Amino acid sequence: MIGRLLVLLPVWAWLLVFVAAPAAILLAIALGEADSGIPPFRLAWSLAGFGMLVEDSYYLDALLTALRIAAMTAGCCLLIAYPMAMGIARAAPGRRVLLLAALMLPFWTGFLLRVGAWIGLLRDEGWINGVLISLGITDAPLPLLYTEGAMLVGMVHAYLPFAVLPLFAALVRLDPTLGEAAADLGARPAVAFVTVTLPATLPAAIAAFLLVFIPAAGEFVIPELMGPPEAQLVGRVLWQEFFQNRDWPVAAALAVALLVLLLVPIRLFQRLEAQS
Amino acid sequence: MPIQTFGPSGPTVIGPAALLQAKAITKRFGATLALDALDLDIADGEFFALLGGSGSGKSTLLRIMAGFETPDSGRLLLDGADIAATPPWARPVNMMFQSYALFPHLSVADNVAYGLRRAGVAKAETGARVAAALAMVGLAGFDRRKPHQLSGGQRQRVALARSLVMRPRLLLLDEPLGALDAGLRERTGFELRALQRETGAAFVMVTHDQEEALALADRVAVLDGGRIAQRGAPRAIYERPASRFVARFLGAANVLEGRAADGAFDSAEAGATFTDIPAGTVALALRPERLRILPPGADEPNTAPGTVEDAAFRGDDTLLLIRMAGGALLRVAHAEEDGAPPERGAAVLVAWDADDVVPLAS
Structure with a gap:
């Protein structure tokens, strides 16, 4: 009994200090009132912060844009990750380790370094425009950087491994004779994928989608460094409210709203898991 | 009726009509010779057993018949037409897998209907044929169950129904009784034979169990090192083995x-x-x-x-x-x-x- 307590104690301590307490503080700030001072808010039981979110469509737009970009990122990641995961799962065990290592390799370089590399590739004087101009395909540099496309490319690249890993884990466990049975019963490979492989790995696909979608929804760095200036994602707006406008209650209310919005798909996924 | 084919050496007459003919089939995996110029005829409507130890080539031969492997050389004729290069989904041959390979996300009825849906069979007919196939294997009323809710013996029957519903002229069975406990084996063996007589399909069974082969099959081929050591009626090869290997392997x-x-x-x-x-x-x-x-x-x-x-x-x-x-x-x-x-x-x-x-x- 005491041993069990000792094992669980760090877990509960961790959850209390790093999850429950910050959430409580965040909620307290969201219910406070802005004030000029340090910290720039006063404790109060005010719904003004949340009221602002509803009144000014700017905040709602930022939330919806973030969710849209996150969904597009997760969708693109899924499309790329399925064939990758299938390739890794079907490789010989020795090669498999190598391919998984290659997948994780980018994590060994700094995140900002990778974003920087994309900027170097995409900017007006970058490599891609350089090649296009020297080949005579275009006269003036194409506006590649600071577009929604550039932002998506950066996000997909950053989050792709999170989609590949759960799909790989599911595909490598999938009985290979299932595909043979489908073929034997008249299914061409594409039909077999849609009717057998895809449904049998659906929980993993949802997990992969959420693992990308959730962090992507709050992403700040990539939209800031690669996105168009007018793309006001919730992460950027949060930053501005906290550090530029110093309106902590509104920023905190926005953060709480994002958290609640992201809890919905997580709960749905858990229900789905429990059913299957 | 004899079938005429045109080989490189001109027309040759082969016959009497066999449903499936393997002619000089050779298959290598790396340095291993799995099948060594193997010849085999399967007659329409017979129960044939491929008997051998591990590495004898029996499973490779079955997988070549199903289309999951292609032979390095040799011909595989179904009704006289070479199907060696035909992909599995285009072959009128069905297989029951040793692991049963039931689709875990589909119900029993959807598993059995899978092949009919791929073939574009009308909805009403699909329903009727699925019900008939499930009744035939004694699983009427199990339509809505998922595979993980069934016992091993029931899963085996679903797998059987899923192949038989396609009305194949040739059904391949990979160790059909291998995953069942001893008590169920004998009964299931008799049921397999009854189903084979009822459907009139040719059954080709792979097994390592000599008792199973002798008890179920009309004809048995004993495989050794990618070749057929002996073939014939069970009693004949049991009583008159031709080689030391067959004598020791059988009984x-x-x-x-x-x-x-x-x-x-x-x-x-x-x-x-x-x-x-x-x-x-x-x-x-x-x-x-x-x-x-x-x-x-x-x-x-x-x-x-x-x-x-x-x-x-x-x-x-x-x-x-x-x-x-x-x-x-x-x-x-x-x-x-x-x-x-x-x-x-x-x-x-x-x-x-x-x-x-x-x-x-x-």
Whole structure:
């Protein structure tokens, strides 16, 4: 009994200090009132912060844009990750380790370094425009950087491994004779994928989608460094409210709203898991 | 009706009409020769067993018939048309997998309907055929269950129904009874035979279990090292094995080495000489259940002396290990109705009928 307590104690301590307490503080700030001072808010039981979110469509737009970009990122990641995961799962065990290592390799370089590399590739004087101009395909540099496309490319690249890993884990466990049975019963490979492989790995696909979608929804760095200036994602707006406008209650209310919005798909996924 | 085909050497007549013909099929995996120029005919509506140990090539042959492997050379003819390069989804051949390979996300009825839906069979007909197939395997009313809610025996029936609903002329079965417990095997074996008679489809079964092959099949082919060691009706190959390998593999016969000369076979290790043996015989096979034990000194022809080295009671008989004077160790099945078996260490005579001595050519 005491041993069990000792094992669980760090877990509960961790959850209390790093999850429950910050959430409580965040909620307290969201219910406070802005004030000029340090910290720039006063404790109060005010719904003004949340009221602002509803009144000014700017905040709602930022939330919806973030969710849209996150969904597009997760969708693109899924499309790329399925064939990758299938390739890794079907490789010989020795090669498999190598391919998984290659997948994780980018994590060994700094995140900002990778974003920087994309900027170097995409900017007006970058490599891609350089090649296009020297080949005579275009006269003036194409506006590649600071577009929604550039932002998506950066996000997909950053989050792709999170989609590949759960799909790989599911595909490598999938009985290979299932595909043979489908073929034997008249299914061409594409039909077999849609009717057998895809449904049998659906929980993993949802997990992969959420693992990308959730962090992507709050992403700040990539939209800031690669996105168009007018793309006001919730992460950027949060930053501005906290550090530029110093309106902590509104920023905190926005953060709480994002958290609640992201809890919905997580709960749905858990229900789905429990059913299957 | 004989079928005419046009090979590189001009038209050749093959026949009588076989449903499936394998002609000189060779398959290598790296340095391993899995199938070595193998020839095989499967007749329409017969129950055929491919019997062999692991690495004999039996599973490779089945996978080539299903289309999951392509032979390196040779031809595979279905109704006279070469299907060696036809992908599995385009072959009118169905397979029941050893692991059953039921689709885990689909219900029993959807599993059975899978092939019909791929073939574009109308909805009403699909429903009727699925119901009929499930009734045929005794699973009516299980439509909505998921595979993980079924017992091993029930899963096996779903797999069977899923293949049979396609009305294949050739059904391939990979160790169909392998995953069932002993009690279910016998009953399921009889049911398999009944289904085969009922549907009229040709069944080709792969098994490593000689009893299963002998009990179920109309014809058996014993595979060894990618070649067919012997083929024929179960009783014929059991009673008249052609080689040492088949004699030992089927029913664990005693194989006596020796030399044939002038119509006799002299086996030093058994301490006996056998007469009326054809030339070219390299060894003899003697079934354990065809050997009798006599007290020493009995005056009978066809006997040789030995000592009981060990005995194991097996229920309906006792297996005796008899060390012969020449050094050979013979297995003798001593039936219960022949009285109490001799004690360990007893000196005995081993007796046989001349008809039960099987000359082996290789």
